[in-house]
Amino acid sequence: LISPRMASGMQEKQYTPSLLSFFIYNPKFGPREGEEEKKILFYHPIEIEKNEKIRNVGLCEAIVQFTRTFSPTNPAKSLHTQKNRQFFHEAEENYWMVMVVRNPMVEKPNKDGKPPTVEYQEEEIIDSVYGSVLQQCYCMYKLFNGTFSRAFEAGGVELLTQKLEKFFYRYLQTLHLQSCDLLDVFGGISFFPLDKMTYLKIQSFVNRVEESLSLVKYTAFLYNDQLIWSGLEQDDMRILYKYLTTSLFPRHSEPELAGRDSPLRPEVAGNLLHYGRFLTGPANLKDPDAKFRFPRIFVNTEDSYEELHLIVYKAMTAAVCFMVNAAVDLNREFCEQLDSLVGPQLTLLASDICEQFNINRRISGPEKEPQFKFIYFNHMNLAEKSTIHMRKTASVSLTSVHPDLMKILGDINCDFARVNEDEEIIVKAMTDYWVVGKKSDQRELYVILNQKNANLIEVNEEVKRLDMMGMDYFTTLKLSIVQVLLTASV
């Protein structure tokens, strides 16, 4: 007699980490007994019973307080329990954000109708990765809503809770905790490598537009989902970049590539002069009755605290962000002016870049691009490159290496973070893969080598080779970065 369970195959079920709860509180809002509920500004999932919410928040407060006993200025960042992990982040003074992640687990079936045994795999979650994800949640909120304290000043707890609810309800759904890794720790920007000539063309384009449209305060230029130039501060650009590449751009995939009769084509069909169109704001300039508005973003929150309209305008694979003071009313006239000014120039520029890029590729040959699996990050300019990740969007990050190897990279990155020195760590994994981590001058490089029979010396030679080969690639990268830095400071 075969039991139904046996017939279905006694398989182990693997559960990946998932979001259990997420909440934001400020202890100052409910300091007295009986007022605890007032501390809670946002709580997901909303169905949780009120007293349980209060207890969970109370636990976090207790833990933070407890760790202050030993270090008043460096309280708890995470709590590890058997079943889950909690991350704490004091985003602004007294405003705490907490993310609770369920530990990955394996469910092993038992015979005879016994409930399955659950084995929790705590080591699979790296604190630095999910801690960074939590911090990024705050940065993304702040980009579109400004700081917590300003909202509170403007409209008290009511306004703040409203804003939090509106933003996080949607944003939390985009978190894909099962695919977070080292790149989340970096939160870097992928730069597009350019030759000097083309770079200068883009520079002068930006200058011309900024001169003609005096309302434009800041500009950012991207090509192919990679950054070329930005007038924003680094930290602001970094979070804007994440928004653009993981949210806005994927929503508006190229209609130029769509067929003639595709519904995606309307805005292009009428205008044979250029391929430019608005990604934010007016979807169709031809329709005079259509209402539109631009998203608002907040930058320089530490000092000048500016609220801006975010205009994103795209032609083929080139995208430009124009940021205008939010106090200004941007009407249809302005948009048409921008469209007729920028559209043709941007279209030309986009095909120029494409052509130049292809020429460069042909000259240097495909070997120029290192064949190694590596991840590079520069702390100074946030430049990031990975040949391991095949597609990074909000939903999926496919890697071409085993997740355990990515976690080893995460471990090495944690070890690097301990001291402020140049270091090199080479490890040989149980699968005989070699992983090399190098940290020098604020830059980190991780290389994965699948050379099972190599020894330490051979591995060392390979990585030296990468360094040499990559030299030209990185030089080009460095060049555009230097120019970004120079022009940003002007």
Add this chain to the structure above:
Amino acid sequence: MESHRDPLCDINRTSRRLVIFHLLWPRRTSVDALGLAYMNEEIMSESWRQHRKHVFVLSEAGKPIYSRYGNEEALSSTMGVMMALVSFVQAGGNMIQSIFSDEHTVVFLQKGPLVFVSVSATRQSEQQLRRELLHVYHQIVSMLTQASINRIFERRKNFDLRRLLFGSEKVLDGLLDVMDSDPSFMLSAVQCLPLPSSSRDALSHILQKAITPDLVFSFLIANNRLVSVVQEKTVLEDARLKPSDLHLLFNLIRASAFQAGEIWMPICLPLFNHDCYFYAYVAYLDPPECTVCLVLLSTDKEAFYAVAECKRKIEEAFASQNALQWVANTQLYYVDDISVANLRHFLYKPSKVLDHHRHPEMEVGYRSQEERIRLLDPYRNMHNRIHSTSRPLKLIYHSAGKETLLAWVTSKFEMFACFTPLVTKKSAISELTKLLRWIKKEEDRLFICHLPKYSTAPQPGRSSTDRGSSARPNTSDTGLLSLL
């Protein structure tokens, strides 16, 4: 014959036994200025906060039992908070494990009615810190036995265990200090004294001859390194004595800080059998230097005189062969004869059945105790990475500003080495190879390769199961001393 039932039948008997304890383990006297300073250290002061590792022991009821720094009574509200955190998470059907901040790691461990908390700035891993807490628990068990701890708290949840541990804070202090400075704990191994195998065999032979019924182990220790160990074969069957138990035994002896004369003390070896006592006879064979220590373990509480007689026989045999000289003369090895100019320090542990490790005194570089202790931090970090349960590694090579470190695990051995910072990979590997060859050559001298056995005549009416030494399954890869 009373044999090996737990003598703690009621609290009165306990206090009688503890009088002996009290005499044997002098409590913190005014001579021990540092200990007193810590005991009276003002809690929450800057200096208290800055200690590298705090360890707290409390009962499930939140009652303080021990604090490494500061008076545990003054810490009772902090300990109350700790217990509250543990209970709160438990109430949710979950178990608290640790808290991480930029500077500290807080690790929790609950064993029966006792709760252990470590607050550490050493950046050791959670698993390593928890293992240390487990050692602290086992040290307490070594003094009281697990069965009595559980029974006491079953009857009285509010019991103040300090009554039973009165005077033993020094033992725990000593354990924590030695764990912070001795790599033996990280490696789960015991360090042995290098001796030509002929000498070691001769010493073992002497020990094997001086036996008495119910004597189960005889150890010879010199300068905290194991010289020789012999084991009774019938009674113990396949039971194993783990390095962790040996460390606890050594620590108890160290903490007793006696010089002349002899000690007869009950000791429980928790990993061997956590519910019953052995009785240890301890004496130094070379007063007043007191570097060579003899430890004889018996299962019979009343056997003091018989065991003391064994010691006398051993002393006689040592004198006639001038055996003490072999132990005193043995050089802590210098690795001069092979050219390993860039190698500064190493730890080596063979994975064979007997686990001993060694670390040599090196000519250059890391002679000072501080340097050796400082090296423990990166060694422990590498140990943690290389033995990770979810993503273990075979090799780690770490070049940093101060030094270059290497960790290597194979099926035959495990080793950690430290080189000068500018060493090339080629030199490092070549020196390592030379070193490994040298170790292989000297193997007999460096490690205890086998365990001599003896048998005592079995007593009527006694079965081996009475000893409480049920054959324990060969657990994990933590080091073992086993019967061959």
